[in-house]
Ligand SMILES: NC(=O)C1=CN([C@@H]2O[C@H](COP(=O)(O)OP(=O)(O)OC[C@H]3O[C@@H](n4cnc5c(N)ncnc54)[C@H](O)[C@@H]3O)[C@@H](O)[C@H]2O)C=CC1
């Protein structure tokens with residue numbers, strides 16, 4: 001199975017909101033013909049309508065891939081419309097949080113090849129990271145195709161077991177929101193120290209963006225990079241003593257935040 005197969009058989013995208021649009025933009029940029037994509041979405045955006053893909057029209061009978069990108073709460077309504085494509089060669093790839101493979105099998109048929117994926121929104125600029133896991137009906141070549149599709153929006157990692165996806169959701173799926181909140185609060189702290197709002201925001205964005213980029217390319221690990229900033233008895237050390245406080249510091253706070261996300265992911269799975 002390859003990209004040509006995808007272009008020939010077609011790709012159905014169920015739900016084209018923030019995640020669906022980010023993925024579709026990546027595929028079109030990578031050269032997937034718009035005519036091979038069929039989108040189902042009751043509220044197609046202006047951007048989507050300008051792409052040239054088929055929107056809410058008749059679907060191919062056995063597309064190569066159905067990419068499911070509706071909210072978990074809409075799944076019960078949206079998925080049964082595609083049940084006729086189950087138990088065949090069509091591979092279903094779902095990016096929905098907290099929706100287990102078993103739930104897809106129950107609606108689409110036990111023999112249906114299903115890949116569960118957890119992406120994140122930096123996908124919109126090709127800098128996402130997506131974790132994937134397939135059920136036993138997904139062939140190696142089908143998993144490779146799903147991997148290739150998701151590689152259009154960033155890095156792809158393969159999981160060993162489906163239950164790892166709850167932790168992945170808490171770290172990288174929801175993670176961009178934690179980092180955006182860090183930018184917001186760093187800028188607010190700068191403002192509280194007397195900086196103009198726009199200057200504080202520029203400093204915060206460039207610091208988080210630059211530190212993230214450095215952490216990705218540097219040979220040193222993040223611990224060493226942190227040490228490199230921290231002069232003995234200097235300003236960083238003073239700040240880190242607050243952030244690294246055992247009870248109220250970053251480690252405990254972030255662990256609690258990730259734990260809350262993971263718990264919610266498990267709750268969503270229970271319906
Ligand atoms: N936003 C994020 O950071 C991430 C989201 N996800 C998952 O991606 C999925 C989509 O999330 P977003 O794109 O953020 O949501 P969204 O609300 O932006 O998009 C959902 C889309 O589904 C459409 N829709 C609603 N009912 C439908 C139906 N019956 N048939 C077809 N389309 C329907 C809506 O019109 C909307 O365009 C969710 O399951 C979420 O868990 C996963 C990782 C990250």
Ligand SMILES: O=C(O)[C@@H]1CCC=N1
Pocket residue numbers: 097169173174
């Ligand atoms: O908040 C959510 O439920 C989704 C899943 C990961 C990021 N957004």
